[in-house]
Amino acid sequence: MEWPQSTQSRRWLLSRGLTAGAALALPVTLGAKAASAATAQATVDMEQVLVACQVDPPKPNTDTTPGTPAHVTAVEQALRAEGLLVPGQVDGHYGTATLSAYAAWQRSLGFTGIDANGVPGRTSLTELGAGRFTVANIVTAGSRTDSYGGRRVNTRTATMLRAADQMFSWSLVLTQGSYTSDNPDSAGTHDGGGVVDISVSALTTTQRWQTVRALRTVGFAAWLRTPSDGFAYHIHANAISDPDMSRPARNQVHDYYFGRNGLANHAADNTPQAYRVPFTWWERHQRG
Known part of the structure; x- marks a missing residue:
């Protein structure tokens, strides 16, 4: 901002x-x-x-x-x-x-x-x-002290999360918000704006992938993280083109653009084809 x-x-x-x-x-x-x-x-x-x-x-x-x-x-x-x-x-x-x-x-x-x-x-x-x-086509993050489900995010990210949440019957539950360096496992991706982690513990496998697809539809680079990636199950999501995003998080968007997983190994995205969408961002999504 x-x-x-x-x-x-x-x-x-x-x-x-x-x-x-x-x-x-x-x-x-x-x-x-x-x-x-x-x-x-x-x-x-x-x-x-x-x-x-x-x-x-x-x-x-x-x-x-x-x-x-x-x-x-x-x-x-x-x-x-x-x-x-x-x-x-x-x-x-x-x-x-x-x-x-x-x-x-x-x-x-x-x-x-x-x-x-x-x-x-x-x-x-x-x-x-x-x-x-x-x-x-000006892009702004909005307030840095907004929140979603009790987790700190900026206004743009909160708006995107609400839009994704309307696409399914369950609710998004954030386990980590933005502008925080509390979790060293995040490797700096949450230090800036636009990045959240989402709980999937109450969701079926299909619901997890449907959530990934909804997040991608509104403009997130989103991946389902699994134990094979070295993490407990959760969704990691970056709000593409957030001007407050940290450098490590922007590098993950680079990976997403090229069909990779956003991790240190830069392996292929494990998302099934049925749940992938074309690369987009929030403002473009709004314009249809």
């Missing part, structure tokens, strides 16, 4: 207008030509940039992710203009160099901790785009 560091800055005044979808009030002295140039700015789809943030960094090369390169390139060009990225790294691949450069941009705005994780939030992306591009 990002918040403006100074409401008095010119950039923040511009970004507020962009975020609200309002037309920018251009000074009369700029004239029609300048106004026309402003309206001709490129558009960066934040959803696509977030997909690239999850899928690209763990790749062993600089291949791009379908649908994302033009949007990532616009962000990289802006980072280059800010002196944070070298020309050879403006390639449409949101790899570790771009993550580091974007984190430096966030720190320059006064952000710290998870707000300077290299993953664009609404405020930092809008400010980076001021005079360069506009931002479409």
Whole structure:
């Protein structure tokens, strides 16, 4: 979750207008030509940039992710203009160099901790785009102190869980929420937002897989963990494209995108074909 560091800055005044979808009030002295140039700015789809943030960094090369390169390139060009990225790294691949450069941009705005994780939030992306591009399809985590079944999650995750819960007759019971490092077995995946563990002890095998399918349908990367994986039975779910997600959790989304299990061995996903769905995220699911 990002918040403006100074409401008095010119950039923040511009970004507020962009975020609200309002037309920018251009000074009369700029004239029609300048106004026309402003309206001709490129558009960066934040959803696509977030997909690239999850899928690209763990790749062993600089291949791009379908649908994302033009949007990532616009962000990289802006980072280059800010002196944070070298020309050879403006390639449409949101790899570790771009993550580091974007984190430096966030720190320059006064952000710290998870707000300077290299993953664009609404405020930092809008400010980076001021005079360069506009931002479409904004994704926000919402409050970090929301809850679901007594477990801490952010508002976006809670909304997704409620949507999945409506798809079956039983109820989701969380055993671990987000923004917690209490369980070392989680390897940092729950440190940020968007990640939950769900109890399946009261469910049949079929119900467990149906729950996985429902979670995937609304935009989670979800897997049924089993004793053969080294865990007691439970479902581990990551809310794809959550901007607060920790790096280990984002790497699991990378695995999910490529049909793997999100564990250290990167083995094939054990989910039966009947319970798999196409890769999606919450905002895309909402649009149908």
